[in-house]
Amino acid sequence: MRNTPAVRSLVSIEQLGRSDFEAIFSAARSYRAKLAQGGRLREISGKIVATVFLQPSTRTRLSFEAAALRLGGEVLSLSDPSASRAGSEWRESLADTARVLDGYADVVVVRHPAVGAATYFAEASGIPVVNAGDGAGPGSEHPTQTLIDLFTIDDLCGSPDGATICLVGDLSQRCVHSLLTGLCAFSDVSVLARTEDETRLTGEEHDRLAARGLRLRYIDDVREALRESDIVYACGHEDPAHEVPEGMRIGPEVLRSANPGIRVLHPLPRGPELPPSVDASPAAAYFEQAGNGVPVRMAVLERILAPGARDAPVPCGPAAAVPPA
Numbered sequence: 001m002r003n004t005p006a007v008r009s010l011v012s013i014e015q016l017g018r019s020d021f022e023a024i025f026s027a028a029r030s031y032r033a034k035l036a037q038g039g040r041l042r043e044i045s046g047k048i049v050a051t052v053f054l055q056p057s058t059r060t061r062l063s064f065e066a067a068a069l070r071l072g073g074e075v076l077s078l079s080d081p082s083a084s085r086a087g088s089e090w091r092e093s094l095a096d097t098a099r100v101l102d103g104y105a106d107v108v109v110v111r112h113p114a115v116g117a118a119t120y121f122a123e124a125s126g127i128p129v130v131n132a133g134d135g136a137g138p139g140s141e142h143p144t145q146t147l148i149d150l151f152t153i154d155d156l157c158g159s160p161d162g163a164t165i166c167l168v169g170d171l172s173q174r175c176v177h178s179l180l181t182g183l184c185a186f187s188d189v190s191v192l193a194r195t196e197d198e199t200r201l202t203g204e205e206h207d208r209l210a211a212r213g214l215r216l217r218y219i220d221d222v223r224e225a226l227r228e229s230d231i232v233y234a235c236g237h238e239d240p241a242h243e244v245p246e247g248m249r250i251g252p253e254v255l256r257s258a259n260p261g262i263r264v265l266h267p268l269p270r271g272p273e274l275p276p277s278v279d280a281s282p283a284a285a286y287f288e289q290a291g292n293g294v295p296v297r298m299a300v301l302e303r304i305l306a307p308g309a310r311d312a313p314v315p316c317g318p319a320a321a322v323p324p325a
Contacts, residue, residue, distance in 0.1 A: 008304045009122040011131040013143040013178040018185045025151050027299035028292070035070065035295065042072035044305045050076040050105035052097070053132065054112045059268060060132050060145070063293035064109045064301075071298055073305070076105055095124035102126040107304055115139040128304045133174055136238055138202055140174035145267055146182040148296045149175070149233070152289040156263045157230050160186040166225045167191060168248050168273065169235035170199040175267045176235055177205070184212040191216040192225040194248055199237070222247060226258035233265045236273045244273045252277050265289050 010016075016024075034041060049068035053061050057079070065075045094112070098121045101108050107128045110121050115135030122129035133142040153160045160183060167176065171193060180201075183189045193200075193216060200218070201209075209216060219225045226232055234250045249272060250264060266274050266286040278284050 009125075009129040010143055010300060010304070011118040011122050011129060012141050013146050013182045016143070016147075016182075016185070021147070021150060021182070021185060024147055024296065024299045024303070025154055027302060028151055028295040031070075031298045031302075032292070032295040040072075041070060041298075043302050044068065044071040044073040044106075047073045047107070047305045048076060048105040049073055049107050049109060049301065049305075050078070050101055051109045051132070052078045052101070052111070054110075055133070057111055057132070059290055059293055060111065061109075063290075064130075064132065064144075064297050066294050067297035067301055070294065071301060073301070094121050097121075098124040098129070099126070107301065110134075130300065130304070136174060137172050138177075138205060140177055142174040142178045143182075144293075144297055144300055145175045146178040147300065148289060148292050149179050149265065149267070150182050151296050152265060152285065152292050153231055155288075155292075156285060160189060162188045163230045164190045164192065164228055166219075166222070166229040166232045167193045167195070167235065168222055168232060168250060169195060169244075170237040170242075171195045171201050171235075172199045173235055173238050179233070180209055180214065180216070184209060184214050187213075189214060192219045192229060193217070194219050194222050194225065196245070196248075220247075222250070223254055223257055226254065226262060229259055229262055231263055231265055232258070234270070234274045235267060236271045240269075240271055244271060249273050249275070250278065251275050252281060255281055255283050258283070 049064065051061050051064055061079055065077060068075050094117060102125060105127065107130065108125060109130045109132045110118055111132040112118065112134045115137065116139060117134045118129060118131035118141070131141055131143055133145070134140060150160055153163060157163050180191065183191065191214060206216065232250060237244060255262065255278065262283050263285040264278060264283045268286060268290055
């Protein structure tokens with residue numbers, strides 16, 4: 001039996017609305033407090049989470065696995081694509097991989113280099129699928145990274161409502177696409193964006209966000225923008241070998257003239273856009289952000305797997321028209 005409306009996959013941030021965000025934030029805070037107290041949790045006892053990563057990952061894979069274990073579940077992990085026949089020279093299709101995993105696990109967390117791969121995988125699967133990042137450029141997504149980002153902003157600012165967020169870096173990245181879409185669920189959000197011409201949003205992407213009420217304005221002077229920003233989200237460049245322009249680096253000297261209450265976020269791993277010299281600054285919140293990955297992903301897994309899970313994500317959308325290679 002293929003994926004039915006009862007199967008609670010999460011492949012796109014578009015599936016979640018304001019009430020979903022608030023429910024996940026509440027659950028994540030509860031889990032964070034329980035973890036701090038050393039509580040032993042059994043919410044998904046007897047369930048198996050398969051992590052299938054056909055791209056490299058540190059934080060996403062390990063925090064999903066930690067989340068499953070913290071909830072009392074178990075983990076199967078495919079973290080070295082070269083050791084698998086899935087997507088290798090054997091060219092096993094995503095659909096076949098999905099159908100095989102139906103018999104091995106209760107949910108699959110999948111990362112893939114092709115846009116739309118998670119949706120296609122979910123359509124072939126008989127068990128829930130969570131998108132751990134698929135593709136780059138228009139249409140790419142990373143919904144659980146956005147949940148972590150929004151949860152952290154909610155922690156730091158009281159709510160994303162009314163926040164001014166300065167994005168600095170490559171806007172073609174999947175974490176940025178999902179974040180901008182997620183911000184549309186909140187009111188009176190302003191986004192100031194400093195990027196290079198070739199990594200701007202497409203006109204279609206910009207128009208779609210504007211139609212949903214998000215105010216996004218490109219800026220040239222990061223220092224000036226940081227004077228009015230609550231959050232600076234440094235995201236570097238999709239290509240780690242890319243030379244980050246000096247005017248897009250967030251160092252201590254840049255932060256000295258910023259809003260005194262500003263906080264710095266980064267999805268990590270970082271490059272020269274965010275030097276280690278910022279780590280000692282009271283503005284630095286990116287390791288706190290990374291640490292939030294476990295309780296937030298615990299909340300996601302609980303919604304999908306725990307009996308009677310409330311306010312589950314709506315089913316995934318239709319499969320991609322053309323299966324990802």
